[in-house]
Amino acid sequence: MRPSGRAPDALRDVSITTGFSHHAEGSCLIRMGGTEVLCAASVESRVPPFMRNSGLGWVTAEYGMLPRATHTRGDREAARGKQSGRTQEIQRLIGRSLRAVVDRAALGEMTITLDCDVLNADGGTRCASITGAWVALNLALRHLVKMNVIKTIPLIGQVAAVSCGLVEGAAVLDLDYQEDSSAEADANFVLTDGGIVEIQATAEKTAFGEPQFHELLALAKLGAGRLFEIQRAAVEAA
Numbered sequence: 001m002r003p004s005g006r007a008p009d010a011l012r013d014v015s016i017t018t019g020f021s022h023h024a025e026g027s028c029l030i031r032m033g034g035t036e037v038l039c040a041a042s043v044e045s046r047v048p049p050f051m052r053n054s055g056l057g058w059v060t061a062e063y064g065m066l067p068r069a070t071h072t073r074g075d076r077e078a079a080r081g082k083q084s085g086r087t088q089e090i091q092r093l094i095g096r097s098l099r100a101v102v103d104r105a106a107l108g109e110m111t112i113t114l115d116c117d118v119l120n121a122d123g124g125t126r127c128a129s130i131t132g133a134w135v136a137l138n139l140a141l142r143h144l145v146k147m148n149v150i151k152t153i154p155l156i157g158q159v160a161a162v163s164c165g166l167v168e169g170a171a172v173l174d175l176d177y178q179e180d181s182s183a184e185a186d187a188n189f190v191l192t193d194g195g196i197v198e199i200q201a202t203a204e205k206t207a208f209g210e211p212q213f214h215e216l217l218a219l220a221k222l223g224a225g226r227l228f229e230i231q232r233a234a235v236e237a238a
Contacts, residue, residue, distance in 0.1 A: 002167070003178050004033075011174045011223055012160070016135055016234035025112075028234065030132030032105035034122030041140035044111045056106030057154075059137070061094035063129060064131055065118040074158035090126045091116075093198065097130045097190045098137055099157050100197045106154035112140055121184040123177040127161035127188055131227050134159050138235050149207055159197060161229035162217040166208060171215040173223045183206030184208070193228055 004012070012033030019026035024040035047058045064087065067073045077083050086135035094116060113135060116129035141153045165186035180186055183201065185208045199212065203210045 004176060006172075008170055008172045009065065009219055009222055011226055012176065014227065016057045016132060017137060018135065018234055018238040024136070024140070025143045026136040026141070028132050028135045028139070029119075030128050030135070032131075032174070033126055033236050034093060034120055034125055035118070035128050035176075036120040037125060037128045037132050038117045038119060039129065039131075039136040040114075040115045040117075041136040042113045043117070043140055043144065044113070045109075048097075048110050048211045048215065049218045051109070055109065056104040059102050059103070059114070060097045060111065061091045061098065061109075061116060061133060062173050063091040063094060063113040063116045063118075063126075065121060065125070067116045069121040078158060078226060079154060081111075089127070091113060093126060093138075093190070094130055094133055097161065097197050098133055101134070101155055101159045101192055102137075103154040103156050105115065105146045105150065108150065109147075112137060121177070123175050124163045124188075127163050127174075130159060130161040130190060133229050135234050138231075138237055145232070146205070158193045158228050158231060160224045160231060161188060162220055162223040164213060164219045164223070166216070171219055173219040185212070185216075187213075187216055187220075189217065189224065191220060191224040208218040220233075 017029045017032045020029040021040040025043045026041035032038050114133040115186035118125045144150045165175045167179050167183050184205045185203045190197040
């Protein structure tokens with residue numbers, strides 16, 4: 001039995017509230033169990049210098065955690081004067097994940113930045129950020145169509161992320177903090193509705209075998225399918 005009482009293939013309770021940030025072109029608050037992330041999409045009519053005159057748009061992300069998102073207070077990275085390696089790694093992952101489902105030529109030379117701010121952390125913050133960021137991005141693109149800035153929504157698919165792990169030898173879906181901190185292996189799967197963007201998998205104790213990896217992948221595909229449904233429902237409701 002999992003600490004939460006969930007079945008091995010069960011997600012935590014997931015909800016997406018759109019329009020949470022009143023001024024952003026697209027935004028949502030995503031809740032996955034005790035993890036809550038505010039995702040906001042901002043549009044700029046320019047691209048980074050290295051992309052000027054390329055005809056391509058740019059999608060990027062920034063990620064951060066509030067000081068009391070965890071059990072003990074963490075310092076604000078702005079106060080330290082630099083971002084941690086973890087923060088840089090996660091925000092690059094979010095950016096890569098979203099660019100995988102955007103037709104950047106159809107977007108044109110503009111930049112969309114996804115800000116993902118963790119309000120409460122209970123495991124899987126990067127996964128929640130990616131899943132919520134897709135909704136915020138979708139809403140921002142719909143806004144651009146409505147304002148006649150672009151003609152069509154330049155999305156070529158959905159992207160969502162979910163964690164899986166081996167806990168007491170069993171493969172389980174969507175780890176919370178308690179499971180993640182004691183797992184023999186844990187993995188983050190970033191999946192589109194047609195393929196794989198990235199897999200981050202680590203053995204925490206001893207190496208795990210290929211059959212166990214495929215078991216984790218099967219769980220991730222199942223979980224991502226459910227997240228895709230929740231994403232679509234949130235966008236349609238907005």
